[in-house]
Amino acid sequence: MPAKGWIEVNEVYCKGCELCVSECPQHVLALDMGRLTPKGYHPVMLIGDGCTGCGICAIMCPEAALTVYRETPQKVSVAA
Amino acid sequence: MDTTLSAQIVYQRPQSLTEATMHYCPGCTHGIAHRLIAEVMDEMGIRERSIGVAPVGCSVFAYNYFDCDFVEAAHGRAPAMATGIKRLLPDRIVFTYQGDGDLASIGMGEIVHAAGRGENISVFFINNAIYGMTSGQMAPTTLPGQKTTSSPRGRDVETMGYPLRMAELLANLDGAGYVVRRSLHDPKNIRMAKKAIRLAFETQLRGLGFSMVELLSTCSTNWGLSPLESLKWLEEHMIPYYPIGDFKVADALKEIKL
Numbered sequence: 001m002p003a004k005g006w007i008e009v010n011e012v013y014c015k016g017c018e019l020c021v022s023e024c025p026q027h028v029l030a031l032d033m034g035r036l037t038p039k040g041y042h043p044v045m046l047i048g049d050g051c052t053g054c055g056i057c058a059i060m061c062p063e064a065a066l067t068v069y070r071e072t073p074q075k076v077s078v079a080a
Numbered sequence: 081m082d083t084t085l086s087a088q089i090v091y092q093r094p095q096s097l098t099e100a101t102m103h104y105c106p107g108c109t110h111g112i113a114h115r116l117i118a119e120v121m122d123e124m125g126i127r128e129r130s131i132g133v134a135p136v137g138c139s140v141f142a143y144n145y146f147d148c149d150f151v152e153a154a155h156g157r158a159p160a161m162a163t164g165i166k167r168l169l170p171d172r173i174v175f176t177y178q179g180d181g182d183l184a185s186i187g188m189g190e191i192v193h194a195a196g197r198g199e200n201i202s203v204f205f206i207n208n209a210i211y212g213m214t215s216g217q218m219a220p221t222t223l224p225g226q227k228t229t230s231s232p233r234g235r236d237v238e239t240m241g242y243p244l245r246m247a248e249l250l251a252n253l254d255g256a257g258y259v260v261r262r263s264l265h266d267p268k269n270i271r272m273a274k275k276a277i278r279l280a281f282e283t284q285l286r287g288l289g290f291s292m293v294e295l296l297s298t299c300s301t302n303w304g305l306s307p308l309e310s311l312k313w314l315e316e317h318m319i320p321y322y323p324i325g326d327f328k329v330a331d332a333l334k335e336i337k338l
Contacts (some may be wrong), residue, residue, distance in 0.1 A: 005090065017107030017307040023267055041106065058091035059267045062111025063102060064118075068090040073083045 005053020005070040009043050013065035016041035020057035020066065026050040029057060094118040096127045098147045107307020109264040109297040110138060113206055114145055116274045117177070121148065124281060130173040131165055133158040135182035138212040142177050156187025159194035162201040173284060175202040180221040181211045184244050188220075191250070198255025198289040202280040205246060208297040209318060216302030220244045223321055228302070243321065247294040251327030257289030259328040263296040263319060265311040272324075275338050279329075288330045296322055 007029075014037055021029045021044060032045040044057075044066075053070030096118035104110045121127045127148045134142040136155040143150035153161040158176035166174040183191050183205050194201065210228055211217040217230040221243050225234040235243075251259040258280055262273035276293045283291035296318050298310035305313055 004085075010093070013101055015106035019107055019307055019311070022308055039101070053090050055090045056267050059270050060112070062104065062108055062115070064093040064097055064111070064115045067092045069087045070090050071085045072088045074086045076082045076084050 003052045003070050003072070005051045005068065007046060007051065007053075007057060007069070008067040009045060010065045010067070011035075011037040011043045013063040014041065014043040015039065015063060015065075016043060017062065018044070019060040019062065020044055023056050023060045025054060025056060026052060094122045096121040096147050098145055100144050102145055103141060104138065105301045107298070107300050107310065108138075109208075109295070110206060112264045112270060113177075113204065113273075113295050113297065114142070116270070116277050117175070117204060118146060120274060120277045120281060121146075124278070126173045126281065129171065130175065131169070133162045133165070133174070133176040135176065135178040135187075136213075137179035137182050139177055139179055139206065140213070156182050156185070157190055158182065158187065159190040159199070159201065159203065162203075163194055163197070163199045166199060166201050170200075173202070173281060174200075175204060175281075175284075177204045177206070179206045179212065180208065180219045180246075181214075184220040184246050191246075192253070195250045195253045195256050195259075195290040195292070198257070200284055200287055200289060201291075202284050203290070203292040204277065204280070205292055205294045206297045207246070207294055207318075207322065208299040209243070210299050210302045212299045212302055216299070221246075221322075223317060226317075245322060247292065247322075247327050250290070250292055253290075255290050256292070256328050257330040258283040258291040258333060259294075260292075260326045261294040261296070261322060261324050263314065263324055265296070265298070265314045269324070278338055279333060279336065282336055283330065283333060286332060288332055294322075296324075 031042040058066045130148040132150040218228040247261040263269040280291040300310040
């Protein structure tokens with residue numbers, strides 16, 4: 001099962017430049033044409049499933065607007 | 081033992097950047113360069129003893145974006161100012177952040193002599209082949225044939241000369257310890273640029289002399305292209321003239337594995 005990830009977009013910073021959109025290996029990023037940021041740009045958003053949390057969008061982002069998360073399995077000891 | 085899924089942060093905004101929103105145009109690679117320097121400062125834990133020197137140009141407000149000590153230099157004089165700061169406070173990490181108008185044009189004398197003296201400072205040089213802040217005039221790094229507002233028929237090398245390759249030029253000087261060129265047009269090259277920024281700071285920490293990382297950047301507004309087309313233009317036109325590579329790496333740096 002591929003790792004499941006997601007991103008959070010800080011709309012104060014995002015300027016809708018789409019550098020992350022073109023580099024996303026899973027093609028799950030697009031501009032949200034229904035929203036405007038305080039600066040007046042359409043912010044980026046996740047479309048559909050498939051984000052693996054690889055972080056390539058954050059490497060491209062000139063504004064450091066993205067926070068990338070990934071779900072990782074963690075062993076938890078259960079008290080008997 | 082049970083397995084549960086927990087959310088792990090893969091990437092978040094570096095602490096060495098302030099909360100200020102940057103004034104750069106959408107897609108400007110100045111932001112990527114700022115971010116990489118901030119990430120490296122975080123990783124090395126040097127933010128509290130770093131002093132940056134801001135240039136004149138688009139990045140004139142760099143002091144608003146880095147959460148470390150910063151001073152603003154007169155146009156082109158950042159290496160001279162950094163020299164003074166580093167000599168007075170040798171335990172600090174001193175870096176300059178300069179564009180091609182600041183470093184390769186008005187500040188040509190300062191940068192060459194700072195490198196020649198082997199000043200123990202790090203220079204981050206943003207080369208986007210145009211003057212950004214003043215609305216797209218020809219820079220010393222403008223490519224032959226490139227149209228700008230002051231070379232509307234393209235740069236004619238017969239009358240306007242050839243572009244300057246600053247990394248190659250400074251690498252020839254004995255005072256230089258680490259001089260490389262990197263690009264900011266795709267994830268692979270951005271990762272390589274981050275390593276180079278790290279090595280530039282390592283050069284300074286080890287006292288190996290002058291270090292410079294030239295970063296090929298875009299200026300979508302003045303090139304008249306979209307941010308995505310600009311990355312493509314950089315790859316197709318700038319990299320053939322400004323090859324990515326290491327032009328001077330001090331022997332002591334070759335052992336560092338990142």
